[in-house]
Amino acid sequence: MAKAKTSFVCQECGGVSTKWQGKCPHCHSWNSMVEFVEKSTPSGINRFAHLAESAPVKILSEVQAAEIPRITTGLSELDRVLGGGLVPGGVVLIGGDPGIGKSTLLIQALSYLSDRHDVLYVTGEESAEQVALRAHRLELNTDKVKLLAEIQLESIQQALQQEKPKIAVIDSIQTLFSGELTAAPGSVSQVRECAAQLTRMAKQNGIAIVMIGHVTKDGTLAGPRVLEHIVDTVLYFEGESDSTHRLIRAFKNRFGAVNELGVFVMTDKGLKGINNPSAIFLSQHNEDVSGSCVMATQEGTRPLLVEIQALVDTAHVPNPRRLSIGLDGSRLAMLLAVLNRHVGVATFDQDVFVNVVGGVRITETAADLPVLLSILSSMRDKPLPKGLLAFGEVGLAGEIRPASRGQERLKEAAKLGFKIAMIPKHNAPKQKIEGLKIWPVSRLEEVLDYLR
Numbered sequence: 001m002a003k004a005k006t007s008f009v010c011q012e013c014g015g016v017s018t019k020w021q022g023k024c025p026h027c028h029s030w031n032s033m034v035e036f037v038e039k040s041t042p043s044g045i046n047r048f049a050h051l052a053e054s055a056p057v058k059i060l061s062e063v064q065a066a067e068i069p070r071i072t073t074g075l076s077e078l079d080r081v082l083g084g085g086l087v088p089g090g091v092v093l094i095g096g097d098p099g100i101g102k103s104t105l106l107i108q109a110l111s112y113l114s115d116r117h118d119v120l121y122v123t124g125e126e127s128a129e130q131v132a133l134r135a136h137r138l139e140l141n142t143d144k145v146k147l148l149a150e151i152q153l154e155s156i157q158q159a160l161q162q163e164k165p166k167i168a169v170i171d172s173i174q175t176l177f178s179g180e181l182t183a184a185p186g187s188v189s190q191v192r193e194c195a196a197q198l199t200r201m202a203k204q205n206g207i208a209i210v211m212i213g214h215v216t217k218d219g220t221l222a223g224p225r226v227l228e229h230i231v232d233t234v235l236y237f238e239g240e241s242d243s244t245h246r247l248i249r250a251f252k253n254r255f256g257a258v259n260e261l262g263v264f265v266m267t268d269k270g271l272k273g274i275n276n277p278s279a280i281f282l283s284q285h286n287e288d289v290s291g292s293c294v295m296a297t298q299e300g301t302r303p304l305l306v307e308i309q310a311l312v313d314t315a316h317v318p319n320p321r322r323l324s325i326g327l328d329g330s331r332l333a334m335l336l337a338v339l340n341r342h343v344g345v346a347t348f349d350q351d352v353f354v355n356v357v358g359g360v361r362i363t364e365t366a367a368d369l370p371v372l373l374s375i376l377s378s379m380r381d382k383p384l385p386k387g388l389l390a391f392g393e394v395g396l397a398g399e400i401r402p403a404s405r406g407q408e409r410l411k412e413a414a415k416l417g418f419k420i421a422m423i424p425k426h427n428a429p430k431q432k433i434e435g436l437k438i439w440p441v442s443r444l445e446e447v448l449d450y451l452r
Helices: 076-082 104-112 128-137 151-165 188-205 226-230 329-343 365-380 406-415 442-450
Strands: 004-010 032-040 091-096 119-123 143-150 166-169 208-213 234-236 244-255 261-269 270-273 293-297 302-314 324-325 352-355 388-390 420-424 437-441
Touching: 004 188, 032 188, 076 234, 076 244, 076 261, 076 270, 091 104, 091 188, 091 226, 104 119, 104 128, 104 143, 104 166, 104 270, 119 128, 119 151, 119 226, 128 143, 143 151, 151 188, 188 208, 188 226, 208 406, 293 365, 293 406, 302 365, 302 406, 324 329, 329 352, 329 442, 352 365, 365 420, 365 442, 406 420, 437 442
Parallel strands: 091 208, 091 234, 119 143, 119 166, 166 208, 293 388, 324 352, 388 420, 420 437
Antiparallel strands: 004 032, 234 244, 244 261, 261 270, 293 302, 302 352
């Protein structure tokens, strides 16, 4: 009888410890150590026998680098985030909140891919009948889509060997279990082992595998951090429960760019890509309103126009509130201090609320200038000039710093009919952009001069 071995694995970094500790000794995260029981290998069995015939050592300069072929999924927004499509032998991990549309997206992709490639859909959370009902509701052609309702890893591996599909979807990795381990499905050891075995099969047989992963209440992928290190691409599916729009982002991609953004809309026939997402993130006001400023942000290689709204009101409590949705709250406090220090606009007795329309989250510092413009507009109760767009980082000394890819942002603004662009002086285009007037600024004081 094999002896059970107990270890503790950090869910943040995947570090292993022989005893439980409140603080991970590897990444210093608190309360991240989780116990798991792993069945040890019986004595006399060589676990590394398969490594006897290892690949020969090569000189890097002698290796022929070939262009990686892509498998288009039929969904242009998904292909954009993947870097052009799926890669044979590549492993993709996609996570998102329950019911956000992960299974719907992938069954749509398999329906398109089945006309040209052998595909396999492995479902562990739903029965075969439930998957068939979804496909029927979406009116998809699934005549060539192979379906397997199974959660045991060894059975899935056998099916992959027999069917030899080009693309396989695992829904989801947390439901699988290996008979070699005594832990329950979804535990740290099971998730790590199943992901490692499937990744090995993908590399050896050239199968593009897409795994669906659960997320925690914080929105991060459940299980050990090592799960994200094993796979080639990590995608996050985002969206508000009361909105029909869905966003998909790439946080890791060995075969393409990261921080790409794909935008979908949920319909009764499934998810449909939006080629011009800037239009849906801009509010359609019948008349000019105060406290609103449009920003040109950059999501990967795509310029995106979003509206930033601010509301400044007299505080009725000793400690005024500072609330930001879609932006960094600590950066908002810093910008208010810069506003007071360099141009004398005080907000110590004002509540300040800032929101990014459409549920978009902006992490780049180029949002500083639009945020300050919307705050100034709200404080004065005076709308900004019609057709104004802005971007730029504001420094602690009151200077306006340039943003990356300024030309692409300006071209996107001109395409959507904007007339004025307040931008950092170093982002001013060398050649005039037709229909767009440029207001270059280098200091915060110059911003007020334009608004007078």
